[in-house]
Amino acid sequence: MRRFWQRFLAYRAGIASGGYVALLALVALATLLWPGLDPHQISDAAMAAPSLDHLFGTDELGRDMLLGVLYGAQVSLAVGVSAAFGATLLGVMLGAAAGFWGGWLDLAVMRISEMFQVVPSFILAAVIVSLSGTGLTQVVAVIVLLAWPQIARITRGEVMRIKQLEFVDAVRCLGMREWEILATEVVPNAVAPVLAAGTLVVAQAILLEASLSFLGLSSADIISWGRMLNAGQRFLFNAWWMSVFPGLAIFLTVLAFNLLGDAVGSALNPRTVTR
Amino acid sequence: MNGNILEIDALRLAYRTRGTVAYAMNGATLHVAEGEAVGLVGESGSGKSTLARATLGLIPAKIARIESGRMAIGGQDVTRFTEDQWQAIRGNPVAMVFQDPLSYLNPVMRVGKQIAESVRLHEPRAILQSRVEELLWLVKLPAAAAEAYPHELSGGMRQRALLAVALGCKPKLLVADEPTTALDVTTQAEILALIRELRERLGMALLLISHDLGIVASACDRIYVMYAGHTVEWGKAADVFGRPAHPYTVGLLKAAQAARNAEGRFATIAGDPPNLAELSPGCPFTPRCPLARAECSAEMPPPGPARNAGAQEVRCWAHR
Numbered sequence: 298m299r300r301f302w303q304r305f306l307a308y309r310a311g312i313a314s315g316g317y318v319a320l321l322a323l324v325a326l327a328t329l330l331w332p333g334l335d336p337h338q339i340s341d342a343a344m345a346a347p348s349l350d351h352l353f354g355t356d357e358l359g360r361d362m363l364l365g366v367l368y369g370a371q372v373s374l375a376v377g378v379s380a381a382f383g384a385t386l387l388g389v390m391l392g393a394a395a396g397f398w399g400g401w402l403d404l405a406v407m408r409i410s411e412m413f414q415v416v417p418s419f420i421l422a423a424v425i426v427s428l429s430g431t432g433l434t435q436v437v438a439v440i441v442l443l444a445w446p447q448i449a450r451i452t453r454g455e456v457m458r459i460k461q462l463e464f465v466d467a468v469r470c471l472g473m474r475e476w477e478i479l480a481t482e483v484v485p486n487a488v489a490p491v492l493a494a495g496t497l498v499v500a501q502a503i504l505l506e507a508s509l510s511f512l513g514l515s516s517a518d519i520i521s522w523g524r525m526l527n528a529g530q531r532f533l534f535n536a537w538w539m540s541v542f543p544g545l546a547i548f549l550t551v552l553a554f555n556l557l558g559d560a561v562g563s564a565l566n567p568r569t570v571t572r
Numbered sequence: 573m574n575g576n577i578l579e580i581d582a583l584r585l586a587y588r589t590r591g592t593v594a595y596a597m598n599g600a601t602l603h604v605a606e607g608e609a610v611g612l613v614g615e616s617g618s619g620k621s622t623l624a625r626a627t628l629g630l631i632p633a634k635i636a637r638i639e640s641g642r643m644a645i646g647g648q649d650v651t652r653f654t655e656d657q658w659q660a661i662r663g664n665p666v667a668m669v670f671q672d673p674l675s676y677l678n679p680v681m682r683v684g685k686q687i688a689e690s691v692r693l694h695e696p697r698a699i700l701q702s703r704v705e706e707l708l709w710l711v712k713l714p715a716a717a718a719e720a721y722p723h724e725l726s727g728g729m730r731q732r733a734l735l736a737v738a739l740g741c742k743p744k745l746l747v748a749d750e751p752t753t754a755l756d757v758t759t760q761a762e763i764l765a766l767i768r769e770l771r772e773r774l775g776m777a778l779l780l781i782s783h784d785l786g787i788v789a790s791a792c793d794r795i796y797v798m799y800a801g802h803t804v805e806w807g808k809a810a811d812v813f814g815r816p817a818h819p820y821t822v823g824l825l826k827a828a829q830a831a832r833n834a835e836g837r838f839a840t841i842a843g844d845p846p847n848l849a850e851l852s853p854g855c856p857f858t859p860r861c862p863l864a865r866a867e868c869s870a871e872m873p874p875p876g877p878a879r880n881a882g883a884q885e886v887r888c889w890a891h892r
Contacts, residue, residue, distance in 0.1 A: 467676040467734070470628050471690045471741055472663035481689070485680050 304564040311560030314553040321550060325370040336360060336368045336520055344536045354538035356528060362538060365520055366546050372521040373503045373550060376433060380440035380502035385495040387441060388448025389484065395449070396456030397479045403453070410446030418443045422505060426514045433519065436509060440502045451494050455487035462486075493562030500554035507547050522547045575647065577665065577745045577777045578604040578627060583641035585622060585631065585801075594848040596622040598801030598856075599641070599872065602779075604745060609771060609778040611788030611809065613824070614798035617845055620781045623798070624749040627779070628668050629658030646744065663741030664694050671750040673730035677722035683733045684708075684718025690740030707736040710770060728759035732766065739770065745777045752787060764791055785828045789813050797821045800846050800856035802872065807884020817878030817886040819861050855889070863890045 305311045328334065343359040345351055353362035395406035413421075422439045429435045459465070460483055468482050509515055510523025517524070522543040529539030585597040596619045604610045614620045625631055626643065629650070643651050646665050650658070670676040678686055684704055691703045708715055711732040722730055731751060738746060748767065752760040768791055771778050782788050788795060788809075795812040797805040797820065805818040816822045823841035843860035854869035855861070861868065867889050878886040 463670065463672070463675040464678045466630055467668075467670060467737070468678070468689070469630065469659075470662050470668045471737070472659055472661070472693050473689070474659060482678055482681075486678070488680075 301564050305560055308560045308563060310556040311564065314556035314560060317549065317553040318557060321370050321374060321553075324367050325374045328364075328368050328371060334364065336364045338364075344532065344539075346536075347538055353542045354536065356525075356536075356539050357532060362525075362542055365525055366522070366542050368520045369522040369525065369543065369546060370550075372433065372519055373506065373547075376437055376440070376506045377499040377503040377550075377554070380437045380444065381495050381498040383437065383441035384444035384498050384502075385448050385491065388445040389452050389487075389491060391445070392449030392452030393456050393479060393484050393487070396453035397460055397475075397483065399457075406449060407453070410449050413443060413446045419505070419508065422509060423512065423514060426509055431514055431516045433515075436506050436515065437502075440498075440505055443505075444498045444501060448491060448494055448498070451490050452484075452487055455490060456483055459483045459486045489565035490562065492565060493558050496554060496558035496561050500551045500558070503547065503554065504551050575606060576603050576644075577606045577646055578602070578779065579642070579644040580623070580627075581642045583623075583626070583643055584639040585626065585636060586639050587636050589635055592849045595801050595851055596636075596848060597626070597641075598848075598851065600798065600801060600803050601875070602796050602803055602806075604777050604779055606744065607775050607777055608794065609768075609780065609792045611792035611795045612779060612781045612798060613783060613785055613788050613795065615783060615824075615845060617848070618798045619801040619848075620783075620798055621749055624668065624747050624779070624781050627745075627747050628662055628666055629653055629655070663690065663743065665744035666747060667738040667741045667743035667745075668747045668749065669731070669734050669738050669751050672754045673727065673734040674722055676734055677730060677737075679722055681721075682718065683713075683720050683722060683725070683736075687718070687733070687736045687740050690737045694741050703740070707739055710739065710773070711736045711766060726759075727755050728762060731755060731759075731763050735763075735766070735770070739774070742774075743776055745779065746771070747779045747781070749781045750783070751780070753782070753784070760787070767791065785813065785825065797824070800851065801848060802856065802887065804857070804888070805878075805884055805886045807878075807882060811882025811884045815878075815881040817881035817884060817891055818857075818888050819863050819890070820857050823860075855887070863888075865889060 337360060340355060340359040340361070342351065342355050344357055345355045347354040351361050351363065353366060355361055391406050395403040422443060425439045426435055465478060465482060468478055506521065507523030507526070510521045511527045513527055515521060515524060525543035526540055529536065529543065532539055580600055580602040582599045582601055583597050584595060584599055587594045587596055600619065600623055602610070602612065602623065612620055612623065622631070627645070638651055642649065645661060650661070687704050687707055688700055691700055695703060704718065705715060708718060713729060713732050713736065717725065717729060717733065722733070725733060751767065752763050755763060764787060767778065780788055780791055792809055795806060795809050796803045797812065797818065799820050805812060805816070805821050812821060813825065816825055820841070826839040827841060841860055846856045846859070852869055853871060855872050858864045858868040873887050873889045873892060875885045875887050876892060878884050879891045
């Protein structure tokens, strides 16, 4: 674990993206807990340009953009992290079982995962959300459904490699049950690449949530960056701040999680040379 | 002697791959009494490791098959055991230690945890911690080694850790497949002394497999010599090594003494070990045997007492 942090901190993008994500989490928590803040609060100054009163300007109803962007972090983080968690959990379970036992189970899991990978994911997401409703739960479920195959494939490959290693025979010699060998001995050895891929899913999930919201496929009560972009596009030429700030928030957050995924991947890889 | 913990009788085991059939064990016979130390020697490819893996049911069922013969562990016939049945007897009564301790330990789990896993599978949880400490003490590892990952330990310490894991199951028979081959000479001696001491302290039987005759001679009561899937000679260590009967054992011992012959070259056994896929019905050693005669290539001799040697059993026409 100490070596993990050494390698992680040696990677400059790791520090930057890790710091950004930590800050974002703090913002989300603060907006959740801070009393008396209401992002829906309407003021007299509708569509006001950025000023000292409203650093990011206001929208067409006079709501403060800065407060909105800060509140949007809640949705983005919640959706991104829970979707990545769900996809990783599902992907690891299915991929590990497929790689370990092989045979018809492997065949079935791989064919199903291919089905999800060849269908254009955004269209599938849009169809599912428009059929099942626009709550955050639905959005998370859709992302889980779309993202688990990549995790499953990575896990399967790793498990197939690890199950042939000699120490697996050694624990088998102790009289350990097969599923126990898989869960306690094989899967922990596959954690590094899976965790890195899971971090990347966070970025994908945030982007997909923003895209769905931008197209209006999310509930209007929810303050999210994609929703704000959707509102801002009508006023793109009159009020650039309504699009630029939420857009920037999405851009930076997705970039940070991508870099974080790379940093986690190389920090968990024992062959990475520390500079 | 109170019964045998391991009995292998005339076991024939075939590996089938793409049309070829190789007999890794071709009528192997081996008995280990409770508490006894038995050595198995033979050159690479003689079937030693297949025999070791067979005693734990680790033979890949897809390509290998026991064709005839019988194997019993603790009086229970295991010849046709299923994977589930094997799982119930692995660890206790039979456990195994391996050649390369680094690749046989889980690289991402602390050593203490791995020992605890083995204890947990066979004993109540309440005594887990005290058992782990006891096992570390038994194999003479410092208590701090429990917190280490396998790659942080030296070769000798890893082999001690692997021993502790195996002993965590409280085995009645420990199968050790080349346990010292990956270690340097001084560490070899330490590990060997430790295995001997543990065996006496815990009263368990040992099946020590090695191509190093010196190691087997110093640690074992009885010796089996294996050649091309047959056990060709067996008896007390002093008899087999002191007064060898089978021409293969004689050659092996000469080669091991590293004595130079008249031309100043090391003694070797002429010829190559046979291809296990092309075995004749006779004795597989015939083409390399200085005593070969007509009946040798026709039929494998039955075991019987050796002539002009010790009290061992030998499968050789020259002794009938």
